[in-house]
Amino acid sequence: MINAVGRDIPDEILEITGKEPFQGNFYLDDKPMTKVGPTIRPIMNNKKSKLVASIREALIKCEAHDGMTVSFHHHFRDGDLIVNMVMKEIHDMGFKDITICATSLGKAHDPLVPMIEDGTITRIESSGVRGRIGEAISQGKLQGLAIMRSHGGRVRALTTGEAHVDIAFIGAPTSDDYGNLRGIGGKADCGVLSYAIVDGNHADHCVAITDCLVPYPNFPAHISQTKVDYVCVVDEIGVPSKIASGAAKPTTDQRKLLMAQYCTDVVVNTPWFKDGFSYQTGVGGASIASTQYLAEIMRDRNIHMGFGVGGLTKAMCQLLDDGMARVMLDVQDFDLDAVHNLKNVNHHRIPAGVYANPLNKGAVVNKLDYVVLASLEVDVHFNCNVVVGSDGMITGAQGGHPDTAQGAKCAIVICPLLQGRIPAICTDVTTVTTPGESIDVVVTDYGVAVNPARQDILQALREADCVPLRTIEELRDTAYSIVGEPDKVEFEDRIVGIIEARDGTIIDVVRQIKEIKQPAVYKKKGRRRANG
Amino acid sequence: MEILKTAVAGTLESSDCLVTIEPARSGLQLDLESAVMQQYGRRIAEVAMETLDRLNVQNARVSIVDKGALDCTIKARVECAAMRAADHEGRVNWGGVIR
Numbered sequence: 001m002i003n004a005v006g007r008d009i010p011d012e013i014l015e016i017t018g019k020e021p022f023q024g025n026f027y028l029d030d031k032p033m034t035k036v037g038p039t040i041r042p043i044m045n046n047k048k049s050k051l052v053a054s055i056r057e058a059l060i061k062c063e064a065h066d067g068m069t070v071s072f073h074h075h076f077r078d079g080d081l082i083v084n085m086v087m088k089e090i091h092d093m094g095f096k097d098i099t100i101c102a103t104s105l106g107k108a109h110d111p112l113v114p115m116i117e118d119g120t121i122t123r124i125e126s127s128g129v130r131g132r133i134g135e136a137i138s139q140g141k142l143q144g145l146a147i148m149r150s151h152g153g154r155v156r157a158l159t160t161g162e163a164h165v166d167i168a169f170i171g172a173p174t175s176d177d178y179g180n181l182r183g184i185g186g187k188a189d190c191g192v193l194s195y196a197i198v199d200g201n202h203a204d205h206c207v208a209i210t211d212c213l214v215p216y217p218n219f220p221a222h223i224s225q226t227k228v229d230y231v232c233v234v235d236e237i238g239v240p241s242k243i244a245s246g247a248a249k250p251t252t253d254q255r256k257l258l259m260a261q262y263c264t265d266v267v268v269n270t271p272w273f274k275d276g277f278s279y280q281t282g283v284g285g286a287s288i289a290s291t292q293y294l295a296e297i298m299r300d301r302n303i304h305m306g307f308g309v310g311g312l313t314k315a316m317c318q319l320l321d322d323g324m325a326r327v328m329l330d331v332q333d334f335d336l337d338a339v340h341n342l343k344n345v346n347h348h349r350i351p352a353g354v355y356a357n358p359l360n361k362g363a364v365v366n367k368l369d370y371v372v373l374a375s376l377e378v379d380v381h382f383n384c385n386v387v388v389g390s391d392g393m394i395t396g397a398q399g400g401h402p403d404t405a406q407g408a409k410c411a412i413v414i415c416p417l418l419q420g421r422i423p424a425i426c427t428d429v430t431t432v433t434t435p436g437e438s439i440d441v442v443v444t445d446y447g448v449a450v451n452p453a454r455q456d457i458l459q460a461l462r463e464a465d466c467v468p469l470r471t472i473e474e475l476r477d478t479a480y481s482i483v484g485e486p487d488k489v490e491f492e493d494r495i496v497g498i499i500e501a502r503d504g505t506i507i508d509v510v511r512q513i514k515e516i517k518q519p520a521v522y523k524k525k526g527r528r529r530a531n532g
Numbered sequence: 533m534e535i536l537k538t539a540v541a542g543t544l545e546s547s548d549c550l551v552t553i554e555p556a557r558s559g560l561q562l563d564l565e566s567a568v569m570q571q572y573g574r575r576i577a578e579v580a581m582e583t584l585d586r587l588n589v590q591n592a593r594v595s596i597v598d599k600g601a602l603d604c605t606i607k608a609r610v611e612c613a614a615m616r617a618a619d620h621e622g623r624v625n626w627g628g629v630i631r
Contacts, residue, residue, distance in 0.1 A: 391570050420547055420600035421568050483602060486571035516570060519563040519595070522577045526559035526590035 005383055005432045007508045013495055014506070017145070022507040025406050025437055033359055036161030038204045041229070051177050052230045055089045055209070059167070061230060062205035064090065067097045068166040071199050074104035074127075075171070075183065075190035075332060079242030082171040082209055084111050085234065091120045099123040099144075101165055103154060103195040103352070104397050107131035108242070116141050125163060127151055128387050128397020137496050138393045140512040146394070146497035148387055148433070148510075151195065151331070152356025152363060152403035153502045158202040159359065162504060168203035170196045170223060171237045175210040179228025180221035183349075184342065186212030188238035191333035191342050193222045197351040200227030211237045222349060244336045250292075251285030255445045259414050260289035262443045262467045263372055268297050269464035270457055272369035272409055276306035276326075280365075280404055281372040283313055283334045286414045290372060291315040298324050309355065309364055310371075310400065317341035329364055331355045331400075356403035358502040365400070365407025373401055375415045377429040380472045382436030382451050384413060385429035387499060390422045392489040392513045394497065398433050402502050405438035410457060412441045423479035423486065425449075425472065430489065432508040433499050446470070446478050490514045535592040539616035542601075542609040549598040549606055551580075551613040556593040560584060566598035579603050583610040587629050592617070 003009055003021035014021065043050075052058045070090070072083045083102070088111075090098060098121050105112075105124070110132040115121045117136070123144035129137060137146045149157060157163040172193065173186030183192045188211065200206055200223045208223075208231045217225075251257065263286065267273055279294075281287045292315060298304065305325035308316045312330050314337035319325040321344065328347045333339045341347050356363050365371075375384040376396060384405070389395040405411040415424045425444060440457055442449045447470035450458040461469060470478075491511035501507040535555045542550040562580055566573050576598055583606075584594065592614075598606070611630055615621055624630055 391568070421572060421602060422600070484572065484575055486568075487574055489570045516573075518569060519565045520569065520573055520577070522560075522562040522564065522581065524560040524581065 003507065005381070005435050005507060007432055009506045009509060010495065013498060013509060017498065017506070020505045022435065022501045022505040025435065027505065028359065028503045033160060035159050038202050040204065049177065050179055050228065050231045052232050055086055055232055056093065058207045058230045058232050059089060059093065062167045062207060064093070064095060064167065066095055068095070069099040069101050069164060071101040071165040071168040071203060072103070073170060073193065073196035073199065074102065074106065075193060075195060076188065076238035076243050078106055078108050079188065079239035080108045080171070081236055081238055082169060083109050086169050087112055087115060091115050096120055097122045099125065101125040101163055103127060103151065104399070105129045105133055109133055119143060125149065126397070127154065127399055129394055130396065134394035138510070138513045140492070140494055140496055142496065145495070147500060148398055148497060149500040150356065150398040150402045150502055151352050151400045152358050152365070153500050153504065155198045155353040155357040156359045156502070156504060158198050159353070159357065160504070165199060165203035167205040167207060168196070168199035169207050169209055170199060172208050172210045172223070173237070174212045174214045174218055175208045175231050176214055176216040176218040177231060178216055179208050179225040179231050180216070180218040181208050181223040181228065182218055183222055184339065185214065186210065188236070188240050188243060189339050190238065190243055191339035192330050192349045194331040194349060194355065195352045197223060198353055200224070205229050207232060209234055209237055211235060244334070251289055253285060255416060256286040257289055258445050259416065259443050260286045260293055262448055263290040263412055263414055264293040264297065265466040266412055266441055266443065266448060266461065267294060267370055269466045270410055270460050273303065275303050277303070277369045278307050278309070278367060279305055279370045280308065280310040280368055280408070281316065282374055283311065284374050284414070287372050287374070288313060288315045295319060295324060309368065310404070312338040314338060317347070320344055320346060329355070356400050358403070363403070363407065365404050368404060368408035370410050370412065371404040371408040372412050372414060373405060375413045375424070377424055377426055378413055378415050378439070378442050379426050379429040380476055382439040382442065382472065383429050383432045384434040384439060385431050387433045388431040388510055390430055390489070392430060392491060394510060402434040402438065405434050406502060410440050411438055412443060413439055414443045417444045417446045417475060417479050418483060421483045423476070423483055425475045425479050427476060431499060431510055435501070435507060442472060442475070444475055446475060449475050533587045533589045533614060533618045533620070535589060535614070535617045536619055537617055539613050541612035541616065544597060544599055547600050547602070547605070549596050549601040549609055551609040552595045553613045553617040554593045556591050558591055560590065561593045563595040564598065565596070567600050568598070575603070576606055579606050580610050583607050584614065587611065587614050589614055
C-alpha cells in the first residue's frame with residue numbers, strides 16, 4: 001500500500017507487524033489510546049537484598065528465557081560497556097531468539113555481530129544502528145525485522161505495549177543498594193538517564209548495573225528504587241573519554257561556516273525570533289557554529305532564549321551560564337561540559353517521554369520554535385533520510401529528528417549540497433525517515449530552500465533578503481549538474497527493516513543490499529597491433 | 533596511442549581516483565573499484581572508455597580505484613596516465629585530443 005509519503009509498504013509487512021502505513025503527521029491526534037503497564041514482582045519483604053553478585057545471577061533471577069526482549073540505553077554513547085557485557089552473558093548461557101530493544105546502538109557494539117549471525121539475537125529495535133551491526137542488518141544477517149523508531153516513538157511503543165521489555169538493563173553511574181540511580185557522582189558520568197526512564201516504568205524486570213555503589217539513599221534519584229528489581233556492581237560500565245565523543249571542535253571548514261551563517265540568518269529573520277524563543281540544535285560543526293553566531297545576535301538585540309532542549313553541548317550550556325537562556329531541558333549530554341553544567345539550577349533533566357513522546361498529552365517538542373537538524377539526504381519533497389546511506393547501507397539513527405521536526409514551528413535542516421560525489425539534495429531519498437511535511441527550511445552551501453507549504457517563512461526571508469533563496473528543485477539540479485544524476489541503488493527483494501513514523505505507522509521499509517562485485521570488469525575488443 | 537609501459541596518475545584522496553595503465557596485447561580491459569559504485573560505476577566506466585577512445589588507445593589494461601571523483605577528474609587522470617604510459621609527456625597535443 002502506498003503511504004502518505006509515496007512509499008510502497010508491502011501488505012506482507014503490514015500483516016506481520018500489524019501496523020498501518022503512514023497517514024500523515026496528525027493521524028492519531030486526539031484519538032483515544034490506552035496505556036499498558038508491566039507485570040512486576042512487589043518487594044514487601046524488608047529483609048530482601050537487591051544486590052546480585054553477577055549479571056548471570058541477575059539474568060537467572062529475572063527468569064531470562066529464549067525469545068525474551070532485553071533493553072538498553074545509550075547515554076554512554078561510544079563508551080558503553082553495558083550492552084556487550086550483558087549480551088555476552090546471555091550468549092554464554094545459550095539463550096536464543098533474543099530481541100534487543102535499545103534506545104540506540106553504535107560502533108561500540110560491533111561485538112554483537114557474531115551473536116546476530118548465530119541466532120542469539122534475532123530482532124533489533126532501536127533508534128538506529130551505526131557501525132558493523134548496521135552492515136549486518138543490511139546484509140540480511142538478522143533473522144527477524146529491525147525496527148527503527150525515534151526517541152519519542154520508542155517511548156510511545158513501550159507505553160502502548162507495542163513493544164514489551166522483559167528485562168531492562170540500566171547502566172547507572174551511581175546507585176545505592178536499593179536501586180536509586182543517578183547519572184552523576186561516579187566514575188563514568190553521563191549526566192542524565194532520560195532515555196532509560198521509560199524502561200523503568202514499562203519493563204517487567206529492571207536490573208541496574210553500576211561501577212559506583214554509594215550509601216543509601218542516592219538522592220535525588222533520576223530513576224527511583226521503586227522501578228528497580230536488582231542492583232549489580234561491576235568493574236566498569238563505561239569509558240569516560242568515549243562518552244563525550246560528541247564533543248566537536250569549533251569548525252574552520254568554510255563550507256560549514258557559510259551554512260551556519262545562512263542558518264542563523266534564517267532564524268533571526270523569521271517571526272519566532274523574539275524574547276523567550278525556544279531552540280534545539282545538534283552536535284555537528286555547522287550547528288555549533290550557528291549557535292555561536294546566534295548568541296552574538298541575541299546579545300546585540302537583547303533577546304533571550306526561553307528554553308533550549310535536546311542533546312546538549314557546551315555551546316548551548318554557555319548560553320545558560322551567560323544568562324542568555326532561561327532554562328535548559330536535558331535528555332542527553334554530548335560532552336563533559338554539558339554533564340558538568342547540570343550543576344546550574346536552571347539546567348533540568350527531562351525523561352525522553354516528556355521530550356518527545358507523540359502519544360502523551362503534549363511533549364516538549366510541541367513547544368519548540370526552532371530546531372536545527374542535519375540529514376544524510378533531503379529530496380525535492382523535503383523528505384529526509386537520516387538512517388540509510390546513499391549506498392543503501394544502514395548507517396545512522398533517527399534520534400529525535402522526526403520528533404523535533406514535527407514539533408517545531410520552524411524545522412531547519414542543514415545539509416551540504418554534495419557529500420563527495422553523492423548529491424545530498426536528490427529527487428527521492430533512499431529511505432524516508434522524516435516526512436517532508438515536518439521540514440520547513442533546507443540550508444545548503446549553495447543556497448536556502450523553503451518548503452512551499454510554508455509561505456509565511458518564504459515571505460519573511462524574501463523581505464529580509466538575507467540568504468540566497470532557491471527552490472529545492474533548483475538545488476537538486478545544481479547538484480546533478482556537478483556530479484551527474486546517480487543511478488538508482490539496487491536492492492534485493494527481502495525487507496530487513498522498517499522505519500516507524502513517530503506514531504508507529506510505517507513510513508518506509510529497508511531492503512537487503514545487493515552485493516556488488518568489485519572490481520567490475522569492462523572489456524572492449526581491439527585491433528591487434530600492426531607491429532606487435 | 534600506443535601504451536608502452538606501466539604508468540599511474542592520481543591519488544587515493546577523497547574525490548580523486550588512482551588510474552593505472554599497463555600494456556596489453558589486444559583490446560581494452562578496465563577494472564573499476566569505486567566508493568560510489570552503485571550510483572556512478574556505470575558512468576565512471578563510460579567516461580574512462582570514452583577518454584581512451586578519444587586518445588585512440590586500443591590495447592591496454594586499465595585499473596581505476598575511485599574515491600568519488602567527478603567526471604572531469606576521471607578524464608584528466610586517465611589522460612595523464614595514458615600520456616605517461618605512451619611516453620608522450622612533454623609533447624602533449626593541447627587542444628587536440630586533450631581537451
